[in-house]
Amino acid sequence: MRSLLVRRKGKGPGMSDITRARTAVVARILEGDGRAEHAQRRAAFGNAGLTPPLSTLIDKVAKRAYTVTDEDIVAARASGLTEDQIFEIVVCAAIGQASRQYHTALTALKAVTEQDKE
Amino acid sequence: MRLTILDSGHGLRTKVLFAVIRAVSRLPVPDAIKVNRYRPDFYGMPMRELTQEAMRGPSAWSVGDRELMGAFVSKTNNCEVCTKTHASVAAMAYQDEAKVSAALSDLETAAVDEPLRATSHMLRKLTREHAVDADDVRAVLAAGVSREQIEDALAVCFAFNTVDRLSRTFGWVVSGPKAFETGAKFLLARGYR
Numbered sequence: 001m002r003s004l005l006v007r008r009k010g011k012g013p014g015m016s017d018i019t020r021a022r023t024a025v026v027a028r029i030l031e032g033d034g035r036a037e038h039a040q041r042r043a044a045f046g047n048a049g050l051t052p053p054l055s056t057l058i059d060k061v062a063k064r065a066y067t068v069t070d071e072d073i074v075a076a077r078a079s080g081l082t083e084d085q086i087f088e089i090v091v092c093a094a095i096g097q098a099s100r101q102y103h104t105a106l107t108a109l110k111a112v113t114e115q116d117k118e
Numbered sequence: 119m120r121l122t123i124l125d126s127g128h129g130l131r132t133k134v135l136f137a138v139i140r141a142v143s144r145l146p147v148p149d150a151i152k153v154n155r156y157r158p159d160f161y162g163m164p165m166r167e168l169t170q171e172a173m174r175g176p177s178a179w180s181v182g183d184r185e186l187m188g189a190f191v192s193k194t195n196n197c198e199v200c201t202k203t204h205a206s207v208a209a210m211a212y213q214d215e216a217k218v219s220a221a222l223s224d225l226e227t228a229a230v231d232e233p234l235r236a237t238s239h240m241l242r243k244l245t246r247e248h249a250v251d252a253d254d255v256r257a258v259l260a261a262g263v264s265r266e267q268i269e270d271a272l273a274v275c276f277a278f279n280t281v282d283r284l285s286r287t288f289g290w291v292v293s294g295p296k297a298f299e300t301g302a303k304f305l306l307a308r309g310y311r
Contacts, residue, residue, distance in 0.1 A: 017175060018273040021168035028164045057287075063248075065286035066196035073120045073287075083123045084157075091161045094283035097248070102276045104249045105240075109268055112255045 026099065029092050036085040036092075044089040045096030053079055054089070061090055062097040119149055120289040124156050145297050149199070149290035150281070165280070169310040172273040179270055181306070182211035183234055186218060187271055188278045190238050193222055194245040195282035199292045204278075206302035236261035237268070241275045 015023075030041055043049040047062040053075035060068050076086050119125050128136070132155045136147045154162035173184050185208035192200035205222060209215040220228035225238055236258045244250045258268055284290075 016269070017171050018168065018269070021164070021171050022273075022276065025161075025164040025168055028159075029161065032160070034160060061283050061287050065283040068287045068289075070120060070289075083121045083127075087121055087123065087156070088160065090284065090287050094280045094287070097283065098276045098279035101244050101248050101279055102272055105244050105255070105272050105275075106269070108250050108252050108255045109265065109272075112252045112259065113265060115252075 022099075022102075025095060029088070029095060034088050035082060036088045040085075041088060041092045044092040045099075047093060047096060054081070058089065058093045061093040065094070119152070119291075120287075124149070124153055124288055128152070128155055143300050145300060146291075146293070148203075148293070148297065148301060149288070150203075150285070153284060153288060153290075165277075166310050168273075169277045169281075172270070172277045174309045177270040178264065178267050179234075179274075180211065182208050184270075184274050185211055186221060186230075186234070187238060187241060187274045189218070189222060190225075191241055191245050191275055191278040192282050194242050195279065195286070197282040197285050199290045200278065200282050200285055202292070202298050203301050203305075206298045207305050210302050210306050232261045233258075233263045233267070237263055237271045240268075241271060244272075244275060245279060 026045075030038070030045060034041060040050075044054075044058050047058055050058055053072070057068065057072045057076050060072060073086065077083070081089070135155070136152075139147050139151070154166060156162065158166075173188070174181065177184065179187075185204045189201050189204040189208055192204060201222070205218050209218040212218065217229060221230050221238075225235060225242075228235075230238075240250055240254050240258050243254060255268065259265070263271075
């Protein structure tokens with residue numbers, strides 16, 4: 001318990017180490033240098049605003065990654081993207097969906113905690 | 119893997135590191151490591167920091183608990199390589215392989231503590247349906263799980279929901295039992311950095 005308190009209180013204004021680490025990952029992939037356009041990385045992160053065939057691949061990555069096929073990657077390449085761009089865009093899509101899940105759950109947790117205080 | 123750069127596009131120093139890994143382990147370099155080490159400033163390095171914190175940072179959950187949660191999330195995502203890898207780490211951490219395989223095959227009847235069972239239920243729903251609500255959270259709190267433990271479990275869930283997607287999209291290879299055992303020993307001894 002003591003280590004929890006040290007971690008959560010000792011490292012700055014209300015931000016746990018995991019929050020800091022997650023913020024750093026998201027900032028890096030969306031705002032840092034890369035081979036894919038920033039707008040395309042953000043669109044993949046949000047799974048919104050892309051056109052086929054990339055939208056097909058990215059929607060699968062977000063919602064059912066186990067159904068991605070060789071052909072999905074080939075189609076993304078054929079649309080003019082390099083492998084490096086596909087790498088970045090897929091990373092953004094994966095982290096974007098995991099982030100939405102994470103925030104949904106944290107919001108539910110916060111709602112319950114605040115209700116209990118009332 | 120489906121992208122050639124992830125197999126063979128690494129810099130010279132990384133290629134040397136891979137040669138050492140192959141020589142010492144007498145096994146191929148795992149695809150997870152290849153992806154982590156490809157242009158690591160973009161994804162690998164910041165994600166390794168996050169994963170280390172989630173899986174080995176201070177928490178009321180044990181290392182075994184967190185590895186089992188990771189395996190459980192990976193199973194829900196149909197990611198065999200991640201399920202097997204982290205089930206192996208959990209079994210080694212608990213020194214109880216039967217407990218891990220029971221939990222992964224039937225969470226309801228497995229001999230795991232109620233807090234871990236309730237938390238795993240929530241992680242499964244979050245992974246499968248992409249959302250949980252206040253009632254789901256209340257059920258976990260009612261099982262004796264603290265708010266901090268829920269946050270810690272959600273961090274594990276985040277890491278695995280990211281990695282499972284990369285594994286299935288890039289086409290990571292499912293290796294043999296020896297590779298899982300070697301990988302588990304390494305992850306237990308050295309962590310994720």
